Amino acid sequence: MGSTVRDLLGRLSGRADDTRRKAWAHACAEALGLGGVAVTVNEELVWFSDTTSERLEDLQFTLGQGPGLGLDDPVEMRQIPDLGELLARQWPQFAPEAVKLGVAALFVWPVRLGAVPVGTLTGYRRTTGPLTARQVSEGWLVADVLAEHVLANWPAEPDANGPGHAGTVDLHRAEVHQATGVLSVRLNIPLAEALDRLRARAYASGRSLTDTAHDILRQELPHDDH
Template sequence: MSVRELLVGLERAVEAGEHRVWAVRCAHALGLEGIAVSLRWGSELVWFSDDVSARLEDAQFTLGEGPGMAREFDQEPCHLPDLGAYAGERWPQFVAAARVLGVEAVFVWPVRSGAVRCGSLTGYRKVPGPLTAGQAADGLRVADALTDRLLAWRPGEEASVDGAGEAGVVELHRADVHQATGALSYRLGVPMEEALVRLRARAFASGRPLTEVAREILRELPL
C-alpha cells in the first residue's frame, strides 16, 4: 500500500481503532521498520507501531538527548542513516541505547502546525542506509497529516492512563511519569523540572525504563 493510499485511509483507520495496523503499514511504505509520534519535545509518546519504536522514544526522553530532542530541528527533518558514523559524538548515550535495541538508522520529521512544532515523527531501521528522495518527502507528508489528527484528538474515557497500553493506540503513554514527577516535586520540595531530572537519573542509573521507575515511585506513595 502506498503512502498516498494510507493517508486517504487515515481517518477511517482511526475510527475503526486500527491505529497499530495503520502505523505498521505506514512504516513499511516509508521503507522503515517502525515509527512513533511524540509531542512536546518527546515528553509524551502518543502513537507507535511496535515496541522498539516506543523504547527508542523512551530512550531519548530518559537521556534527554537524541535527534527528536534537538531544538535546531524544529522545522527541518533530521536523518541519521548510520548512527555509528554520524551521531556517536553528539549523542553518545542515545546512540548506545539505540544500538542495544538493534537500531542502526534513525529518521525524524517535525510534526508542526505552521511555524510551531508540536512534536516529531521518528522512524528507524535495523540496517544502515539512507532513504530515497521519495521516502524522505513522503515522511514529511505523513508528519503533516498526523499534525491535523493529533491536534484534533482529545483523550476520552477509552484513553490509557496506566503506562504503555497497546502499541499503536493514541494514548498518554507517560501519564505515570508525569504523576511521579509531581509526587517527587512535592516530596523533595523542588521544581518540577528538577524532579524530572532526578527521575530520569534514577532510571538511567538502574538501567530500567522510565515508566517502570515512575510506577515504582507511585507505589511508594501513602494510600
C-alpha cells in the same frame, strides 16, 4: 503488494483504538521503508508502532539526547544513515543505547501545525543507509497528516485518558508526570529537579521511564492490611 503511504493516510480514522493505531503505524513504517515509527507532540509520546520505537523516544526523553531534540526548523528533516558513526561524538549516551536495540539508522521529520513545529515523527531502520527522495517526501506527508489527526483527537481531560480508548490519542507519559509530582512533594524539590531524578533512576536501572514512574506511583497506593 503492500499498501502505499497515500492508501494508508486515507484509512486513518479517529475512531481507531490503540491496537488499530499501532497496526496502522506499523504498516505506514513499512510503506516508508522503516522498521518502526513514533510520534511525539509537545513532549508527549502519543503514538508508536512497536516497542523499539517506544524505547527510542523514551531514551531521548530520559537522557536529553537524540535526533528528535532541538528540531526547531519546520523545514528541516534529519537523516542519520549510520548511527554507529556518532558513538564517540554526538549523543554519547543515546547512540550506544540505540545501537543495543538493533537500530542502525534514524530519520526525523518535524510534526507541524502550520509553520510551527509541535513535535516529531521518528523512524528507525536496522540497516544503514539514507532514505530515497520519495521516502523523504512521503515522510513529510505522513508527518503533516498526523499533526492534524493527533491534535484533532487530543484528549480534553488527560488524566482520564487511558490506553486503548477509541476516538482519542493516548498520552503515554501521563504516569511520568504524575510520578514527577509525587517525587516533588515527597522530596520537597522543584518539579524540574524531580523529573531529573526520575530520569536518572530509570537510566541507572536500565528500565523504561514509564515503568519507573509506575513503580513510584504504586508505592503511593494505600495498602490493605486486612
